[in-house]
Structures are given as structure tokens and as C-alpha cells.
Amino acid sequence: MSFSFPDGFLWGAATSAYQVEGSPLADGAGPSIWHRFTRTPWLVPSGDNGDVACDHYRRYPDDVRLMRELGLNAYRFSVSWSRVLPEGTTQVNEKGLDFYRRLVDALLEHGMWPLVTLYHWDLPAALDNRGGWLNPDVAHWFADYAQVMYRALDDRVEMWTTLNEPWVVTDGGYLHGALAPGHRNLFEAPIASHHLLLAHAAAVEAYRAEGEHRIGLVVNIEPKYPASESAEDLAATRRAEAYMNRQYLDPVFHGRYPDEMKEVFGEAWPDFPAADLERIRQPIDFLGINYYTRSVTRFDSTCLPLKASGVRQKRHAYTETSWEVYPQGLTDTLVWIKERYGNLPLYVTENGAAFYDPPTVEGEVQDPLRVDYLRNHLRAAHQAIAQGVDLRGYCVWSLFDNLEWSLGFSKRFGIVHVDFETLKRTPKASARFYSEVIRTNGKNLND
Ligand code: BGC
Numbered sequence: 001m002s003f004s005f006p007d008g009f010l011w012g013a014a015t016s017a018y019q020v021e022g023s024p025l026a027d028g029a030g031p032s033i034w035h036r037f038t039r040t041p042w043l044v045p046s047g048d049n050g051d052v053a054c055d056h057y058r059r060y061p062d063d064v065r066l067m068r069e070l071g072l073n074a075y076r077f078s079v080s081w082s083r084v085l086p087e088g089t090t091q092v093n094e095k096g097l098d099f100y101r102r103l104v105d106a107l108l109e110h111g112m113w114p115l116v117t118l119y120h121w122d123l124p125a126a127l128d129n130r131g132g133w134l135n136p137d138v139a140h141w142f143a144d145y146a147q148v149m150y151r152a153l154d155d156r157v158e159m160w161t162t163l164n165e166p167w168v169v170t171d172g173g174y175l176h177g178a179l180a181p182g183h184r185n186l187f188e189a190p191i192a193s194h195h196l197l198l199a200h201a202a203a204v205e206a207y208r209a210e211g212e213h214r215i216g217l218v219v220n221i222e223p224k225y226p227a228s229e230s231a232e233d234l235a236a237t238r239r240a241e242a243y244m245n246r247q248y249l250d251p252v253f254h255g256r257y258p259d260e261m262k263e264v265f266g267e268a269w270p271d272f273p274a275a276d277l278e279r280i281r282q283p284i285d286f287l288g289i290n291y292y293t294r295s296v297t298r299f300d301s302t303c304l305p306l307k308a309s310g311v312r313q314k315r316h317a318y319t320e321t322s323w324e325v326y327p328q329g330l331t332d333t334l335v336w337i338k339e340r341y342g343n344l345p346l347y348v349t350e351n352g353a354a355f356y357d358p359p360t361v362e363g364e365v366q367d368p369l370r371v372d373y374l375r376n377h378l379r380a381a382h383q384a385i386a387q388g389v390d391l392r393g394y395c396v397w398s399l400f401d402n403l404e405w406s407l408g409f410s411k412r413f414g415i416v417h418v419d420f421e422t423l424k425r426t427p428k429a430s431a432r433f434y435s436e437v438i439r440t441n442g443k444n445l446n447d
Contacts, residue, residue, distance in 0.1 A: 003382050003442035010113060010393025011438040012074030013067065013415065014350050016120035016164065019402040020056040021080065027095035030086030032122035033132070033173075037180035037406075048408030054400045055423050057099060063425070064106040066416065067399065070431055071438040074113040076349060076395045077103070078120035078164065081145055088124035089141050097152055104156050114157050115349075115395070117218065118146050118203060120164040121179065121405075128181055133169065133192040143202035150211050158213040161288055161349070162203045165220045166196040166248050178406055186268045186305060190261070194272055197251055197280045204282055217252065218288035218349045221245050221333045224297045227311045232299035236308035239264055240297045243306060253341040255281035264305050286392070287337065288349030291330045291377075293323035317369075320354040320411055321404075325373055327380040334384035334391060345392050351377050352397035354404065354411035357428065365417045365428040374415075374430055378437060379445050396434060400425070 018024070018034045025031060038049035056063055067075055082088065083096035104114045119142070123132055127141060146162070154160075163169070172179030175189040200217055207215045222244055226237040242260035250258050255277045262269045300309035312318075317325040334346060355369040374396065385391050401414035409420050415431040418424070436444045 001379075001446070003379065003445040005382065005442050006385065006392070008392070009441070010074040010115075010347065010395075011434075012072055012076050012113070012115060012393060012395035013070075013399035014076035014115075014395040014397050015054075015056070015399050015402060016078040016117070016122075017080035017083070018050045018053070018120070018122045019398075019405070020054040020077075020400055022051060022053040022055045023057040024050055024080070024083075026057065027083075027099075028086060028093045029080065029096050030082040030088070030093075031125040032080065032082045033125055033128050033180035034122050034405075036125055036128075037182055040182070043182055044406050044408055046408035046410060048403060048410075050403050052423075053403050054418050056400075059423070060099075060103050061106055063399075064103070064110055064112070066425060066427070067112060068110040070415075070427065071435045072112060073438075074115055074393060074395065075107055075399070076115040076117065078117035078122075079149060080122055081119065082122065082124035082126070084148060085124065085145055086126070088127035088130075089144060092148055097148070100149075101152060104153055108156060113159065114153075115159045115161070115347075116149070116153065116157050117161045117164050118142075118149060119162065119199075121169060121173075123181070132181060133174070133195050134188055136195060136198075138195050139198040139202040142199035143206045146203035147206045147210070150207060154211050154213065159286075160207065160211070160213070160215045161218045162200040162215065163196060164218045164349075165290060166193065166200070167220060167244055169196060171244075186265065190265055190269050193247060194270075194276065197248060198276060200252070201280045201282060204284060214285035216284045216286040216288055216347075217248075218290060219245075219248055220290040220292070220350075221337070222292070223294045223329045223332050223336065225294060227296050227298035230299070233297065236299040236306070237297040239306050240295065240308040249337075249341060251277055251280045252284065253281070266305070284344075286345040286347060287341070288347045289333060289337065290350035290397070291333055291348060292351065292353070292397075293319075294326040294329035319373075320356055321407075323353070325353070325376075327376040330377050330380040331383045331387070334381070334389045335387050338389050343388070343390050345390050347393040347395070348381055348391065349395050350397035351381075351394065352413050352415075354413045357412055357417060360417060360419075360426055363426060365426055367428045367430050370415070370428065370430040371433045374434060374437075375445060378442065382442060382445065
């Protein structure tokens, strides 16, 4: 097999605002739900927060230079909504917006494509006070914010995405409570999901009115494989798959929710108006896929509301976040998207792994497990292209070790090591490896 990626392939790295920027309240910014969540003592056991994080807000010029040295031609980052609109609506904070103008300019100057995500989980706290994702007005709040961003940057930004991983926003934020805003409520989760989809749709409509380039959505997909052929395991696998992988894509591409949603949520699943689903179903220009792992799924009556749980695979490798390393799942996912939703342009917008990295010795961080993970997943992405998938780019998660949400700084996903005392950046062996993939357009994947 010889590896070579299509012309114009985007080679990027991804981050998100709250995880890397620091200075969350600088220059007139308002707090987000993550600012509050990390300040609520028992929610983030380590006590870590994004006050400093990687200090990307102030160090971005050096960071952009570093990305260029690594040979990246794209940088996927998110905008902090409350930096731009401290109250979430109405009053624009020009200084906050300026940060993104400067970041985009620096990327362009260095020949890199800015891939802008409008929402990566950090809702303005002021909007949470008004019900956050549970308030039906959130769709137009989001579209108004999106419009501010399009007007400021669409002359220079050619790829936009509305939401990052709506499933995680509701599962973590409204059902299980491990992520901000930390609610645990079966009845809220479907409402939040539906409003996220309406917000996505409203932001796409706003883009069609005045944007000139491309807009898409980013979802996380974790393919589900049944633990056995028993009817119970097969049904559990279908429920898990509908809940995580089809809940957002079926409405966007097919204009309906999977039937299994009613089965999963029971009386907590409302009948959503047909007109909303019409609105949600509208063409997008590309889809971003975040892929980390798979799940082998079995029936489990104790694991609610899905009545399904994952089975740990003996003799398989797992990352520090207990995710199975399963590269074939990336090929399967990309091919599944093509078969189920059509052959639209796809990007792997996140892929990567947290591993324990040995201490830096003489300026080097050796992370052989991450190198291996990336090599095998890039081969798997290539395999999908060989099977006819229109894959146009790949972003590693993450450029930096950063704040892994409620797990704090304990889980390192970066290809660049960050010393959280000194904030010094040290490219790991995986960064060197990835650079070489980019330089040779994949030829070193043969080795
Ligand atoms: C998110 C990132 C997160 C990563 C690793 C993705 O779900 O988009 O923000 O850090 O996974 O958990």
C-alpha cells in the first residue's frame, strides 16, 4: 500500500477557546458556563480551570509560528462567544473580536487556513441565566452571534462550523452533568438537543444570507459494534448508535429523529414540530467528524436510559481516558457517513489520544504510543479515501496539552507538550512524526 493524500488536503491541528486561551475575562470579556463550572468546588476534582490554560490568548503569535514550523496548513480553533458578546447578545466587545481578527491575520500571513468553530461548549454565563440551551430563543441568540462573526471575518475565513459535538453538549451538560452547565435531567436533554439543532440551522440560514464561503457541522462519532448476535445486544447497539451517532445527523440530512429516541427517552421525548425538522434539514457544505474510539455494546438493564453499555476488550490497547485504540473504526465511520448521508466533503476535525508522556529529557518528549496512534489512524483515514470517501482534511487533537474539561490538566492530548508551570511549549516526537507525514504527503506512513 502506498500512501498519498489528495491535492489540497488540509493538514491541521485543533484546539478550543476555553481549553487553551486563558485570560477568560480579559479586555471586557464575559464569563462562560465553563468559568462558573470550574469555580464550583466539587465539579472539577483537581481544581484546575481555564484562567491561564496555555495562555494562547497572549502567546498566539509564537503559537502560529510554531504551527508553521511544524508544517501545518490549517488551524481549527473556536471562538469564545462571551469574549465577543459578554452578555451573549447585543453589545459587541470589539477588543474580544480583535483577538480573533489578529489570530486569523497571523494564520493567513503564515499560509494557514483558519477553520473557525462558533461553539465549542462555552455558552455565555449571561445566557445560561436565561435558561441556556433550554430557552427556545437560543437559536436566534446563536444566529445573531454567528452573524457578528461572519461580518467580522468572512472576508478572510473560508471554512466555518456551527457547533462542535452537540451530543457531548447535551449528554455531558444536561443528562449526566459531567460537563457545564452540569445538569442531570432526562427531560431537559432532548430539549437542549433540539435547540442545538435549531441554533445550527439558524446559523446556517444567517450564513446563506451573507456568507460567501462554506459552512458545516462537527459531530463526534463512536461506531457501535454488537458484543454478540443476540437480539438483546443487537437492539442495545441500535439504541446506542441512534443516541450518539444518528441523533443529530438524521435530522440534518433526513429531516427526522431516529425512531429509537422515543424508546430511549420514553415520556421525556417530546413530539417536535414538523416545521422545526424542516428547518433543521438544510444543506451544509461539509461535515466534520471527531473520531477517538469505538464501543462494543451489549444489553445492560442497569445502564439507563440506554439499557446498553460498552464491553472492555481484552488484549486491546486503551488510552489514558480508557478509550480503546481502534483505527479501523475511523475507516468504518467515514464509509458509514458516505453510505448513510451521501458523499459530501468530509474532514476529520479531531483525532488523537491522551497518553502518559514520560518527562522531558534534554528538550525531547518521546510519546511512542501517540505516534503509533496517529500513524494507524492516518492509515485508516487513507483507507476510507481508497474506498471512495471524499475526505479533504485531517486535524489532530490537539495542538497542545490543554485543559481536558472536568479532568483538568491531567490528561495530555497534545502533540506539543506544555509545561503548565512555565508554559513552555516542546514539540513531542508525535509532532515531528506528524510534520513528516505532512512534508511527505503520507509517504512515511509506509514505514
Ligand atoms: C472535544 C475536545 C476534547 C476531546 C478529548 C472532544 O470530544 O471536542 O474538546 O478535549 O474530545 O476529550
